Amino acid sequence: MFGLIARSIIHRPVRNGALILAFAFIAASLFSSHYLLAGASDSVKSEIAKLGADIIVVPQDYTADSEAVLLRGEPSTFFFNDSVVPLIRNVSGVQQVEPQIFIATLSASCCSLPVQLIAIDPTQDFTITPWLEANQQKPLGQDEVIVGNKIVPRVGSNLTFYGHTFRIVGKLDPTGTGLDTSIFLRTADAYTMAEESNKTAVKPLVLPKGVASAVLVQVNDAAETTNVSYRIVEQVPGTRVLTSSALVSTVSDQLAGITQILDLSALVATLISLPLIALISLMVVNERRREIGVLRALGATRAMIFRLILGESVIIAAIGGILGIASSWIILILFQGYIAEVTRIPLSMPVISSLGYISALTLIVTVAVGGLAALYPAVRSALIEPYEAIRSGEL
């Protein structure tokens, strides 16, 4: 029976090719929408994981700036008093804290645009130090920096910020997030740079003592991240917490416009295609009345005829679905950087499990549309009286 279906599909290349394209469009729209959401979500989760933090505490008035730094690497300078650090450390469930200072550069020699400097204290750091250890490197020394993957100069070359020269000692792996355009340096060097900037920089860097831009928090194993987040906001005034789920939600909101357009395209394509495909299937059934009659005379049951017509549509839909998924996947990979730039969201290829889930879901929906469209024609063809079918139609 499968051979008969396959031959029938091949035998009508133009019409079935058009149907395959229609299904491919539906699948591509659906797949792209969910791919972008999953890609952005996985990218954010990956960044938080790379930072080694369960929670990021930021100044209440600079929540949007903090998200911009973390998600898109948009340089920004903001602080709150580091007196919050011991308060956060004392919150029940907190295991470890790490204050970081965010400094936006002026124009940097490395890059066409200003970059984000992130000052860390190597004695408290759990972001860069584990990475250095994993790569068998010494702790970050005086005037040394680790750069994100998109920072152009190579390891071993120098960079100058606010008139202070640093040497690049390492380059992070790509993350598809703001980390890629960030540069990590020691807090002590950041203060030295600020002091020197009065003499050496066009515009001095104002960096008050005793400040932090963000406090990275690791939660102990027994505590719930959500509960600890609530306690921090309650017990430490002037703070706001960013968790991976909150950042994912922010990214999803940013993506909503695009994903809604894609979902709407899939819906419109389905609504337009469904009756068209049903009509085409019905035409096919009418054209093949005599063939159906002959098959019935040869002993095919109504159920066999039903499966034959439905199977043809389902296979066409599956081919279209696979083509749509494959082509949109290739396009999304090729234009990933461009899409991330235009949409201003972190974007990476979703993890394999997400990708498998999205592909399977898209394929199931596409095949279901194909099955639904052919349901009535299949029932009708199964109910054709063999004698009537043989008398009419062409083979």
Add this chain to the structure above:
Amino acid sequence: MIEARGLVKTYYDGEREIRPLNGTDFVCSAGEFVLIVGRSGSGKTTLLNVIGGLTRPTTGSVQVVGKDILALSDAECAALRSRNIGFVFQFPGLLSTLSARENVALSGEIAGTTGKHASNERASNLLARVGLGEKADSPPSHLSGGELKRTAIARALMNHPSLLLADEPTADLDVDTEREVMELFREINREGTTIIMVTHNMDIASYASRVVRMEKGKLVPVELVK
């Protein structure tokens, strides 16, 4: 083999009632070669389709190979057609997407009694028997009218049917091809297959063991002059 009693088939063309079968009785023993003749529209094809379970009479009863086909479900009737009855239509009825061998083997695949390999082997043997061994891989579009008919006959024999129903199988054939095809039918009949053939061509009457004429929805015997 076949016992049909009081068959009535009524349908409507607009408001006009058409009754191709009007109390038809038909009995056929195993091994017979019965020719049903009559004018176009006399109801002979309708009778053949009723016997084959392709359509149901309005009233009457039909026993085929010991089964009341009107009491059978769709699946049971399909199984009866598949395993006991072979059909040869006026048109070849071959699927254009399949080769001659695949068309013949299709009957076996539908019946599900043999595997694909065994079906193909039997199909090849049948095509060789009807003189088309070398054209087994040809699509129907590459076969002549006579070759198409012979392929259709091979297909009808695929599942070793005890009954072969043929509707105008020699229509549109030239005299030589008609004779070849009829010789093939005679050979099949001599091997034990019951054949009921509908035609309006009395020239082939000599091949049959019995001839009946359909007149006004009823069958009347025709005396053959040998």
